[in-house]
Amino acid sequence: MSKVLIVAEHADGKLNASTAKCVSAAQALSPAAIEIVVLAADPAAVAAEAASIAGVSKVITIANAANAQAIAQVQAPQVAAVAGGYTHVFGPSTTFGKDLMPCIAALLSTSQVSDIMAVEGSHTFKRPIYAGNAVITVEAPSDHPVVGTVRAASWPEAAKDGSAAVEAATVDAALPSHTRFVGLAAGSSDRPDLQSAKRVVSGGRGVGSAENFKIIYDFADKIGAAVGASRAAVDAGYVPNEMQVGQTGKIIAPDLYIAVGISGAIQHLTGIKDAGTIVAINKDGDAPIFEIADIGLVGDLFQILPDLEQAM
Structure with a gap:
């Protein structure tokens, strides 16, 4: 056994x-x-x-x-x-x-x-x-x-x-001295942890800039969600790489995943395919993200997110 x-x-x-x-x-x-x-x-x-x-x-x-x-x-x-x-x-x-x-x-x-x-x-x-x-x-x-x-x-x-x-338990093991803790540099946040959050809102290249990412943060805070990002948004410098979701980022399975301005490259979809409900907001109705989304909203994210936030 x-x-x-x-x-x-x-x-x-x-x-x-x-x-x-x-x-x-x-x-x-x-x-x-x-x-x-x-x-x-x-x-x-x-x-x-x-x-x-x-x-x-x-x-x-x-x-x-x-x-x-x-x-x-x-x-x-x-x-x-x-x-x-x-x-x-x-x-x-x-x-x-x-x-x-x-x-x-x-x-x-x-x-x-x-x-x-x-x-x-x-x-x-x-x-x-x-x-x-x-x-x-x-x-x-x-x-x-x-x-x-x-x-x-x-x-x-x-x-x-x-x-x-x-x-x-008492363990008799030789511990290495060549590897040691020096310090930890990490961003602090009151939002849920991305890896274990039940709700996640992610932004992509369509958000446009680091400054524009505020709209993602505000909406996530409204619904008590963690914030993620596509690799394109990370590579563009909008957010730090610890927020990346996908094959080369974090693999997550929240109950609700909202993808905002994310086209849906296969590397990103790998990180979210086990999510409970996937909502996609994108102005391109032909974006691949809509093929796997449970709910799709075609339109300008800068108009849709404030409208959703106001409705709540």
Whole structure:
């Protein structure tokens, strides 16, 4: 029987929703046990959240001052040290997981299965390729533990009605000194996190300028949404690259996605195809975005957005 270890993603003492989605993926294996490991300087609060996820049998905490920041080269040896006895080690296919999980795979002398979107068997998975235009079935070696990243947009969050036991672990792992945290430069925002938001409003090249992006921010604030952007808008300098949605940006699956002034290149559609409802606003009625949109509004975004905002 399978036994799954999930590496928790968290920030500022709060568990990221991607961890509960990893639990959903693990449940598809029908494993004997699903356990979560939390690495932090003080993991108590995050561990309590993780313990409430349905289907989790145990939460392992590793408290170490070196874990105050999520540095892959520091955390990977600790995860590898506790990974013995597990058949699968999962992490989210977010920036955090894409950084950490390959390091864990290397330390466990196995290859990684990336972007798991479906489970076909204990060692057989489906994942997207060619910017999501095709789905491939891959089979991992059965004589090694499976290290994989879970495509968060393809899985629902597991319920939060569990009561797993929390157990502290002492890890004897040599931590590197050549990789260390120096500082963090990040923009601050009161808006929801783009990766986990239930509502997202994104602007594209059609917005026209960084100054014009204010209309996107104002509308997003009106409906309590996160703000994203197409690569064209990022490349044009309208917004920073952490707001990019798409193949080379963030893959998201909000309940509501509103694309404003975005034509709909395949690379962008890859990042939003799992969204619940897609609304497109564009003056070009032939824009590709309308082919996948549930609701399409053809017209001038600078007229439509204020009208929508006023109607609300």
